[in-house]
Amino acid sequence: MKKLLLVITNLIIAVAVLAGCSGSGASNQSGDNVKPYDTINVVWYPNESAADYKDARDEVCKIIADATGKKVEQQTTTDYSIAIEAIASGKGQIAFMGGQGYVEAHTKNAKILPLVVNTGASGTLDDAIYYSWLSVNKGDESQYQKDGKYTLDNIQGKKMSYVSNSSTSGFKVPTTNIVSYFSKTDKWKNIKVDDLSEGGSDKFFKEVLFGQSHQVSAANLLNKKADVAAFCDTALAPYVDVETGKANTVGAVYKVKADASDPFTNLRGKEYVLISVTPVLNGPFAVNTGALNKDDIDKIQTALTSDTTANDSKIYYKKGSKGLIEKTKNEHFTKVDDSWYNPIRELSK
Template identity: 25%
Template sequence: MKKVVALLFAAILAIGLTACGTSSDSNSGGGSKDGEVKKLVMGFVPSQDSDEIADTVEPLADKLGEELGVEVEGKVMTSYSALVEAMGSNQVQIGFLPAFGYVLANEKHGVEVILKSERYGSGTYKAQYVVRADSGIESLEDMEGKTWAIPDLTSTSGFLFPAAQIMDEFGVEDVQSGFFSNTVEAGGHDNAIISVYEGDADVATTFDDARTAVEEDYPDVMDKLKVVEYTDEIPNDTISLTKELSDEWKKKIKDTFLSFNDDEEMIKIMNEVYSWDAIIEAEDSEYDVVRSTYEKFKESISVDDM
């Protein structure tokens, strides 16, 4: 069995089943048929310590609620899959989704991208392959047979793009047993980096440069770990909304987030949470490159394999 791909599709299937089993009427506010909104929930997945993110996003939720005139709650989710599920059942209305998470949420639940991050003046970024500096690993080829740490199976930079790159370059269909010897789902970009630092994995794939996220606790991480390779450009992570919200509310939320570009405190929070330097507009078509990469996995596994 194509193990990693099968695990990915199992996660995707779980998203669909969970969403189907949960009524959107069970949400705590969200969009209703008459367009009324009593409360909004923003969903985040930690790229650092969960408790720290919860504390950091609280002022952002408060400010957004103040501007919109409704209560806004910031909710830290356990994984991108859990966030997609929550948006599918309308328990979360505003999702900070990575590119692949957005593509899945859009395909399955009609979630709509409105904005994305800008970092270093760019709306795109690359995934990186990180190894120990003393590992002797100097190229993708050297990673064959090693243990791979990924943040999450639905992570764009942590899984999707690196796996597709390896499939293309080495002609393998099963990235785990056909290339890597083992795959560790670390539960976050920081944890993937730490897995390599502590010797629990040989290589981690993360956003560029996730090493800085753990530098406070691991001051020598930039010396101990090195970047060996990068993927092609990936569209930046998104702010996406559930389909239950009316067009009027979508516009209000979009305009309010864009206004935060002029609020130094809010941009500082965005930078602390996900290293956003600015908030810029986004179009669904920008994520077609992610869809086409996702298709590689659809084509590499049949229903009988799952």
């Protein structure tokens, strides 16, 4: 696991350095024959469609409206595939996506390109990452230890919850890790990602659930519908606090806040433990350059990458409040090329 994490981290750093030197974003590749429009439609994944993100969603749309002078509408979703299809088809012109969803949308339509991406705390792409977790309920963590260290050995035969098969941190990364780990054993030497998508007595997992959001995947774990669950740190940030250990490290214990909203209102005070942690490239605001003209793309990029947006507390929130992205130091939006997401593509090879 340490070796795999190192490989992924090195890929991230290598591509981030290249993208940081040459990234020009979507504005240089916008299509010329865009049909006239007076409304821009922004699409949100199920995670950011939750009520806790409403003020942040509205603020992003206000920035876009102010920059372009056009009406901005929103499309919230309950399924990753709906959001991906919306931007790929042009029904939505902008979407806030994960890396895997972006890659899938770009594959469907090459005019889908990154608009902006959030940097890391350094203010650069070098640490523009979040974290994919595999977690178990507090009290069960000893089942996933060997010689005092956490291991994936005993996840086999358990009930598993993912987010969506189009989720980077909630499916693609954890399944890649599991395949890499178990393919070294005699019993599972031929294991493939497809083998991890369905449950059954003859399958790797006893049962498999898809929450369709990181929040619901976590709730599946805490409700004990699942024994192990995949979800990420950023989507859970409004709902949980670190109880013991260091954030985003194996063995850290997280506790649901006393004022957590749905789907955690009946799970307040519940705790879970991280048994696997893997860094993941930050997802972009993606744009359909065949449905949005270059002038508007440039205006939106300028507005989103401005210092004003970087200091907008409805988007970049301080710990203890709510927003879209937690502000720890110098985070802000920046342009990035499609090639920056090549490490995500590599996970599917």
